[in-house]
Amino acid sequence: MTNRPRLPDPNGPELADSTLAVHAGEDRLKVGNAMTDAIFCSATYTFPDTQAAIDYATLKLPREEYGRYGNPTERVAERKLAALEGGEGAILYSTGMAAISSLLMATLQSGDEVVLFDECYHRTRELCKKHLGKFGVVTHQVPACDYERMEAAINERTRLLISESPTNPHLSVVDLERFASLGKKHQVATMIDATLATPYNVKPLSYGIDYVVHSCTKYLGGHNDLLGGAVIGSEQALEPVRALRGATGMCIGPHEVYLLLRGIKTFELRMLRHNENGLRVARFLEGHPRVEKVYYPGLESHRDHEVAKRTMRGYGGLITFLVKDADHVQTAAVVDATTIPRIGPSLGGVESLIEQPIVMSYHSFTKEQREAVGIRDNMIRLACGIENPEDLIADLKQALER
Numbered sequence: 333m334t335n336r337p338r339l340p341d342p343n344g345p346e347l348a349d350s351t352l353a354v355h356a357g358e359d360r361l362k363v364g365n366a367m368t369d370a371i372f373c374s375a376t377y378t379f380p381d382t383q384a385a386i387d388y389a390t391l392k393l394p395r396e397e398y399g400r401y402g403n404p405t406e407r408v409a410e411r412k413l414a415a416l417e418g419g420e421g422a423i424l425y426s427t428g429m430a431a432i433s434s435l436l437m438a439t440l441q442s443g444d445e446v447v448l449f450d451e452c453y454h455r456t457r458e459l460c461k462k463h464l465g466k467f468g469v470v471t472h473q474v475p476a477c478d479y480e481r482m483e484a485a486i487n488e489r490t491r492l493l494i495s496e497s498p499t500n501p502h503l504s505v506v507d508l509e510r511f512a513s514l515g516k517k518h519q520v521a522t523m524i525d526a527t528l529a530t531p532y533n534v535k536p537l538s539y540g541i542d543y544v545v546h547s548c549t550k551y552l553g554g555h556n557d558l559l560g561g562a563v564i565g566s567e568q569a570l571e572p573v574r575a576l577r578g579a580t581g582m583c584i585g586p587h588e589v590y591l592l593l594r595g596i597k598t599f600e601l602r603m604l605r606h607n608e609n610g611l612r613v614a615r616f617l618e619g620h621p622r623v624e625k626v627y628y629p630g631l632e633s634h635r636d637h638e639v640a641k642r643t644m645r646g647y648g649g650l651i652t653f654l655v656k657d658a659d660h661v662q663t664a665a666v667v668d669a670t671t672i673p674r675i676g677p678s679l680g681g682v683e684s685l686i687e688q689p690i691v692m693s694y695h696s697f698t699k700e701q702r703e704a705v706g707i708r709d710n711m712i713r714l715a716c717g718i719e720n721p722e723d724l725i726a727d728l729k730q731a732l733e734r
Contacts (some may be wrong), residue, residue: 336360340415345379349416349532350600357411369408372588375399401578405589412596417544417557418533423490423574428547429455431561432583435543442468444491450705451476451499475552476504486518499651501676501689501713502706503627505636508643512540531647532603542569554595554602558588564713602625602718607646609716609724614651616725622732624656649716650679660709663688667712669731672719679715686714
């Protein structure tokens with residue numbers, strides 16, 4: 333019996349995300365006739381004779397040679413991620429930051445410049461300004477979603493425009509069409525970290541973005557049990573990025589790939605609940621007298637609501653809010669009073685997480701440095717999981733009203 337073509341079949345019907353999440357990139361008949369793809373715990377892959385090794389090297393045959401360059405199960409996950417994003421290819425990494433680091437290292441050299449919005453993930457900003465700066469890369473930081481300031485910062489040395497969308501923790505939403513058009517106008521590549529949006533809520537490549545980056549640790553894995561990252565784009569653009577991954581060894585492990593594939597199977601189901609929980613909890617918080625402000629793009633009060641409504645299918649499970657007239661101690665008391673969310677970093681898992689940004693991500697910053705990037709002492713970041721929304725709301729209500 334011959335194997336059927338992998339989904340999505342370019343000559344077949346267009347498939348929904350739920351179908352792609354389950355089937356895309358997989359062979360219909362697998363090793364051992366198993367339902368799931370095997371875990372290949374092999375550092376090296378052997379050849380039957382010398383001529384087979386020569387054929388592999390000269391003809392670029394589609395098989396593995398050494399674990400640093402690829403793994404059979406990893407290829408399945410890469411094809412699945414590319415299908416979900418509508419890209420030609422994807423490259424998996426050990427973490428989201430490894431994916432971003434590899435992309436920047438592969439596309440930039442000394443004397444090049446990048447422009448990024450100031451609400452990008454603080455480690456991305458640190459990578460660009462502090463670490464790449466030591467190798468002669470110049471970084472310009474401009475206010476989030478200020479496209480005029482971004483364009484003014486572009487010059488003949490600019491090679492990359494960078495943003496998250498939505499941003500973390502303020503959840504600003506980038507007008508992807510406008511962002512992409514800036515890159516095309518000035519012949520500069522564009523990168524969007526869409527971790528918070530996920531391919532379910534927005535597909536940046538469809539707007540003309542060149543590279544999409546994900547921390548697979550978050551919504552794609554979905555269970556707070558793996559670390560992983562991915563870069564997705566055209567095969568041509570990804571070729572030097574993949575080559576650099578092989579040289580630097582930023583590869584993902586076989587067990588993490590298995591967990592990622594297992595998590596993606598329920599991706600759409602989980603995103604439906606994350607989106608529902610995020611919107612319902614955000615609306616509750618906005619109406620509570622102890623809450624000063626809520627950052628959530630699904631709310632009409634959010635600065636970028638119209639852009640989000642136009643470009644996003646849903647708004648995700650992450651919410652940031654300010655406790656009214658509270659200092660950092662009083663804000664911590666609200667966090668500590670919750671009983672369902674666990675206190676910790678990260679987001680996108682089935683369990684809800686809660687934290688104060690000044691404690692987790694910005695503990696090493698001075699008060700002045702935090703305020704410069706909009707991190708307040710009374711700020712709480714809540715990553716809604718897939719628990720019952722009424723239970724989450726009741727828990728927040730009792731915590732706020734103690």
